Amino acid sequence: MNSSQLLGFTTFAYLTASILYIGIFVFRAKKLGLAASLLLIVGFLFNTGGIALRWVESYQIGAGHAPMSNMYESLVFFAWCIAIFYLFLEFKFKNRLIGAFAVPFAFLSMALAGLTDPDIKPLIPALQSNWLIAHVVTCFVGYAAFAVAAGMGIMYLVGSTSVEGGKEKNPNGLLATLPSLKVIDDITHKTIVFGFLWLSAGIITGAIWANSAWGTYWSWDPKETWSLITWFVYAGALHARFTKGWGGKRIAWLAIIGFLAVVFTYYGVNYLLSGLHSYGGA
Amino acid sequence: MQKNKNEVWAFFASVKLALFTFFILAAASIIGTLIPQGKEMQFYVDAFGPGTAKLFQIFNVPDMYNSWWFVSLLVLFSLNLIVCTIDRFPNIWRLVTMDNLAMDIGRILKMPKRQTFQSDLPASELARAVEGMSTSWKFDKAEKEEGILLAAQKGAWTRLGVISVHVSILVIFIGAIIGSIFGFKGSVMIREGGSAKEIYLHDANNTKIPLGFEVRCDRFELQRYNTGAPKEFISDLVVIENGEEVREKTIEVNDPLKYRGLTFYQSSYQPLEDAYAIKIENQKTEASKKFYIGPGSAVEWKEEGLKFGITNRMGPYGMGEYRHKIWFNDTSQKPIEFWTEEGKMVIVERPEADYLFSLRPLYYTGLQVAKDPGVWWVYIGCGIMLLGLYVAFFLSHKKVWIYISEKDSHSRIHLSGSSNKNKIGFDNDFSALSEKLEQNDSLKLIRE
Numbered sequence: 001m002n003s004s005q006l007l008g009f010t011t012f013a014y015l016t017a018s019i020l021y022i023g024i025f026v027f028r029a030k031k032l033g034l035a036a037s038l039l040l041i042v043g044f045l046f047n048t049g050g051i052a053l054r055w056v057e058s059y060q061i062g063a064g065h066a067p068m069s070n071m072y073e074s075l076v077f078f079a080w081c082i083a084i085f086y087l088f089l090e091f092k093f094k095n096r097l098i099g100a101f102a103v104p105f106a107f108l109s110m111a112l113a114g115l116t117d118p119d120i121k122p123l124i125p126a127l128q129s130n131w132l133i134a135h136v137v138t139c140f141v142g143y144a145a146f147a148v149a150a151g152m153g154i155m156y157l158v159g160s161t162s163v164e165g166g167k168e169k170n171p172n173g174l175l176a177t178l179p180s181l182k183v184i185d186d187i188t189h190k191t192i193v194f195g196f197l198w199l200s201a202g203i204i205t206g207a208i209w210a211n212s213a214w215g216t217y218w219s220w221d222p223k224e225t226w227s228l229i230t231w232f233v234y235a236g237a238l239h240a241r242f243t244k245g246w247g248g249k250r251i252a253w254l255a256i257i258g259f260l261a262v263v264f265t266y267y268g269v270n271y272l273l274s275g276l277h278s279y280g281g282a
Numbered sequence: 283m284q285k286n287k288n289e290v291w292a293f294f295a296s297v298k299l300a301l302f303t304f305f306i307l308a309a310a311s312i313i314g315t316l317i318p319q320g321k322e323m324q325f326y327v328d329a330f331g332p333g334t335a336k337l338f339q340i341f342n343v344p345d346m347y348n349s350w351w352f353v354s355l356l357v358l359f360s361l362n363l364i365v366c367t368i369d370r371f372p373n374i375w376r377l378v379t380m381d382n383l384a385m386d387i388g389r390i391l392k393m394p395k396r397q398t399f400q401s402d403l404p405a406s407e408l409a410r411a412v413e414g415m416s417t418s419w420k421f422d423k424a425e426k427e428e429g430i431l432l433a434a435q436k437g438a439w440t441r442l443g444v445i446s447v448h449v450s451i452l453v454i455f456i457g458a459i460i461g462s463i464f465g466f467k468g469s470v471m472i473r474e475g476g477s478a479k480e481i482y483l484h485d486a487n488n489t490k491i492p493l494g495f496e497v498r499c500d501r502f503e504l505q506r507y508n509t510g511a512p513k514e515f516i517s518d519l520v521v522i523e524n525g526e527e528v529r530e531k532t533i534e535v536n537d538p539l540k541y542r543g544l545t546f547y548q549s550s551y552q553p554l555e556d557a558y559a560i561k562i563e564n565q566k567t568e569a570s571k572k573f574y575i576g577p578g579s580a581v582e583w584k585e586e587g588l589k590f591g592i593t594n595r596m597g598p599y600g601m602g603e604y605r606h607k608i609w610f611n612d613t614s615q616k617p618i619e620f621w622t623e624e625g626k627m628v629i630v631e632r633p634e635a636d637y638l639f640s641l642r643p644l645y646y647t648g649l650q651v652a653k654d655p656g657v658w659w660v661y662i663g664c665g666i667m668l669l670g671l672y673v674a675f676f677l678s679h680k681k682v683w684i685y686i687s688e689k690d691s692h693s694r695i696h697l698s699g700s701s702n703k704n705k706i707g708f709d710n711d712f713s714a715l716s717e718k719l720e721q722n723d724s725l726k727l728i729r730e
Binding site for chain 2: 232273
């Protein structure tokens with residue numbers, strides 16, 4: 001048993017769980033609920049085991065470091081964060097319909113990892129710091145929350161097509177099974193708030209780390225700049241909601257736009273722009 | 283005039299302006315990530331054509347984040363923050379310090395969150411009993427016209443969360459300004475065995491500035507993994523002040539040397555093409571000595587009667603390393619020649635004694651040097667921001683009132699409450715308090 005096998009199982013479990021969650025939503029098959037949750041939990045355990053084993057393996061080959069150092073490892077960790085964050089929401093709000101819009105993100109992240117070089121490489125000097133774990137964990141908890149918020153945003157927009165003038169068009173339709181729009185809106189907002197706190201912490205840990213490695217806490221490197229752009233998008237969304245009472249479709253769209261900025265910060269910058277974070281593309 | 287001033291004030295205090303600056307700052311920041319920064323003018327002419335390059339020059343696009351217009355946007359952002367904070371503070375402070383006992387009874391009775399009880403005990407006795415109850419609420423009491431009002435609150439200070447987030451951004455900016463006025467960034471290359479008294483600033487002219495002390499590099503080491511990838515860059519630095527060695531530190535990436543407000547970061551290295559370090563040790567007496575030597579030259583270790591030099595080199599091999607041919611002689615006058623590999627020991631067997639001989643290339647160590655007296659402001663600002671965000675998002679200001687009215691030796695107890703955030707959490711607190719009142723035997727309450 002090695003970490004690649006475990007992470008392969010993880011991908012498969014997340015795929016199957018995604019299909020089941022979407023099945024629950026599309027066919028109103030509430031009976032699938034328990035199976036979907038169990039599969040997701042099993043996938044999450046594989047994911048956890050895979051990360052732990054990879055950590056051990058890295059020490060065995062003499063490159064010992066936390067498995068958070070390159071694109072492959074971060075995608076695996078991203079999937080892990082999305083899974084645990086969604087499981088928390090499911091537990092807290094006792095609603096599995098969110099799963100159809102959140103769990104596929106965990107699968108997609110694992111699938112992308114599958115297309116990335118999985119070799120364990122030793123850390124280059126710049127990455128050898130205790131800030132590595134703090135920085136990666138804070139960022140990805142935030143990113144995972146934003147992924148789920150975007151899923152909820154899509155859910156809201158899908159749900160709102162069935163509601164016109166405050167009344168549901170077809171009470172027996174597919175969308176009638178969704179939680180009420182008010183509830184989706186509320187959870188989206190809370191998720192963004194949670195993500196924003198962690199994104200801020202991620203940017204701050206990154207700044208402190210940069211200062212201890214290079215003597216500059218902010219150098220307008222593309223990754224830094226895009227994280228700030230993302231921060232502005234969500235700061236805008238929060239201000240619009242707190243002071244102008246924005247909600248509904250507008251917040252749903254902002255959740256989606258914000259996540260696009262996250263994806264670009266995380267993934268796009270590594271491949272399309274060059275900068276200090278270039279090792280992330282390896 | 284007064285009206286005019288209010289309009290300007292309202293403009294800078296508005297959330298609309300905040301949303302606008304967020305958007306503009308985000309959009310402008312994108313430009314700098316798409317157009318490479320800090321290149322020579324020729325680069326922009328080649329990549330974008332002379333016309334566009336001229337336009338870039340006017341708007342200082344090659345150094346966009348320091349351009350007049352981007353800095354102006356940051357100033358606008360700061361003004362917005364300052365004015366908005368000053369504008370809102372009195373209102374928030376009023377909410378923090380508000381006397382809940384002065385609250386209009388009518389409003390208390392109509393709060394969405396409320397519960398009424400009845401009791402046969404007199405109002406004054408009920409009020410005393412409630413005050414004596416052990417709950418997490420601490421009640422204050424006031425006599426009203428037709429009854430007694432008790433009020434308690436938690437987390438009034440949490441209303442300051444939002445303000446502190448806004449202030450934290452200003453604190454970070456203050457730190458950045460202090461850093462840019464009183465600090466500097468520069469770099470210096472020091473060869474092994476050499477030292478530096480000056481560094482070169484990262485400005486347009488690479489201005490040379492004196493350190494006020496001397497930094498010597500005794501050794502640079504480039505460690506590699508088996509794969510050839512760099513593992514660690516290490517420099518042994520010594521600070522010399524007034525001719526005395528006052529500080530020694532082995533620095534590496536992520537572990538700099540700090541001295542007199544200056545920080546020396548390991549950032550790069552460069553091999554010296556024409557000099558090598560040779561270490562030689564007499565295995566019998568354990569006497570050893572270090573030599574710096576160039577190719578094609580020879581040195582003498584007089585105490586041991588040795589003479590040696592580099593006569594040839596081959597390479598470079600896999601990781602850029604060379605092999606060197608050494609000519610070696612001692613008092614026996616029977617010179618020999620042998621090859622060395624960089625960093626590897628060679629045992630030279632001679633009639634008098636055996637010698638451990640090793641040769642390695644010499645390097646310049648590249649150091650970033652930074653002075654930033656504003657960095658602690660930035661860190662404190664960051665700390666305030668995280669605390670402030672936590673308080674603003676997750677803690678709430680909760681209030682409860684108990685109004686006890688008495689009529690014909692019969693009392694009614696009105697419990698009501700409100701919270702500015704986290705209504706669900708407050709619902710639980712409220713129910714808990716309500717049950718506690720109901721279950722308290724000394725109160726003898728009956729839920730209405």
